[in-house]
Amino acid sequence: MHRKILILAIFFIMSVLFGCASKKTELDQLFEKNFKGFEMPEVRWIKEGVSRSFPYVTFDEVWDATILVLMQRGAIVRSSKNTGRIVAITRPPIVIFVERGEVVTVYLNCMKHLYRRVDKPEEVIVQFKPNAAKIIAEDFFDKLATQVYAKKKWKWLKR
Amino acid sequence: MCISKPYFLIIVIFLIVIGCSPNIPKSNYPLQMKRSFHASFDNTWNAVLETVKKSEGTIITEDKSSGLIVYSFTDRKSKSQVYMNVYLKNYPTTNITEVYLIPWVKTNYSGYYLERGYYLEIDRDFFTLLEKILGGE
Numbered sequence: 001m002h003r004k005i006l007i008l009a010i011f012f013i014m015s016v017l018f019g020c021a022s023k024k025t026e027l028d029q030l031f032e033k034n035f036k037g038f039e040m041p042e043v044r045w046i047k048e049g050v051s052r053s054f055p056y057v058t059f060d061e062v063w064d065a066t067i068l069v070l071m072q073r074g075a076i077v078r079s080s081k082n083t084g085r086i087v088a089i090t091r092p093p094i095v096i097f098v099e100r101g102e103v104v105t106v107y108l109n110c111m112k113h114l115y116r117r118v119d120k121p122e123e124v125i126v127q128f129k130p131n132a133a134k135i136i137a138e139d140f141f142d143k144l145a146t147q148v149y150a151k152k153k154w155k156w157l158k159r
Numbered sequence: 160m161c162i163s164k165p166y167f168l169i170i171v172i173f174l175i176v177i178g179c180s181p182n183i184p185k186s187n188y189p190l191q192m193k194r195s196f197h198a199s200f201d202n203t204w205n206a207v208l209e210t211v212k213k214s215e216g217t218i219i220t221e222d223k224s225s226g227l228i229v230y231s232f233t234d235r236k237s238k239s240q241v242y243m244n245v246y247l248k249n250y251p252t253t254n255i256t257e258v259y260l261i262p263w264v265k266t267n268y269s270g271y272y273l274e275r276g277y278y279l280e281i282d283r284d285f286f287t288l289l290e291k292i293l294g295g296e
Contacts, residue, residue: 089242
C-alpha cells in the first residue's frame with residue numbers, strides 16, 4: 001500500500017516538474033539580456049516581407065513618422081537611420097526597412113522566429129495565421145500614411 | 160405591408176451610401192504624449208541621457224541622427240520592467256525641441272511581453288526630472 005502511494009507521489013511530482021518546465025523563447029532571452037547582442041535582420045530578409053511606397057515625401061519625413069508610429073506599438077530596440085532599419089517589440093516583433101529613392105518604399109517583416117523555444121528550436125510557442133504579416137503590415141502602413149500625409153494633404157487650404 | 164416608393168428609394172440610397180463608404184483607418188494620431196522645451200537639440204539630448212542615468216536606467220538603443228533613445232528601468236513600486244521610448248524632434252530655427260515619450264511595461268503574459276500602462280505617473284516623473292536637469296544648466 002505504502003509503495004503504491006510512494007509511486008503515485010513520485011509520478012505526481014514528476015508530472016508537475018515537467019509540466020512547469022520553462023518554455024523560454026529567444027525573445028525571453030533577449031529581454032533577460034536587455035537586448036544586448038541583438039542584431040538587426042538583413043535588408044534582403046526584410047524585403048521578403050510586405051511593402052508600400054510613399055510618394056511625394058522625403059526619406060526623413062517617412063523615417064520620423066515611422067518612429068512615431070512604432071513607438072506607440074511597442075518598445076523600439078534597434079534603430080539606425082543610416083541603414084534605414086528599425087526593430088520594435090510588438091506582437092509579433094517587427095522590423096522595418098525604409099528605402100531611400102525618388103519614391104520612398106517601406107518594407108515590413110515579422111520576426112515570428114523569436115517565439116521559438118530555446119531548448120527546442122523546432123517548437124514555436126505562439127502561432128500566427130499565415131496572413132498575419134499582411135494584416136499587421138496593412139494596419140501599420142495605414143497609420144504610417146496618416147502620420148506622413150497628415151500635414152501634406154491639405155496644404156492647398158492655406159493659400 | 161407595402162413601403163411607398165419615396166421611402167423605398169431613401170432606404171436603397173442609404174444602404175448604397177453605407178455600403179460604399181470608404182474604409183478609413185482608425186488612428187489616434189497625432190501623438191499627444193509630448194512636451195516642448197526652449198532648449199537646443201543637443202542640450203535636450205544630453206539632458207535625456209542624464210535623466211536615464213539618474214533613473215538608474217539601461218540604454219537599449221540610441222540613435223542621435225533619429226533623435227531616439229530607448230531605455231529600461233525597474234519600477235520601484237510595481238517591480239515591473241519599464242521600457243521608455245523617448246523621441247526628440249528638432250526645430251533649429253526656433254530653438255525648441257519637442258520630447259515625445261511612450262512607456263511600455265513588461266508583462267508575464269506569454270507572447271505579449273509589453274503593454275501600455277500607468278504611464279501618467281511615469282510620464283510625470285520623467286518630465287519633472289528632465290525639466291530639473293534642463294533648468295539647472
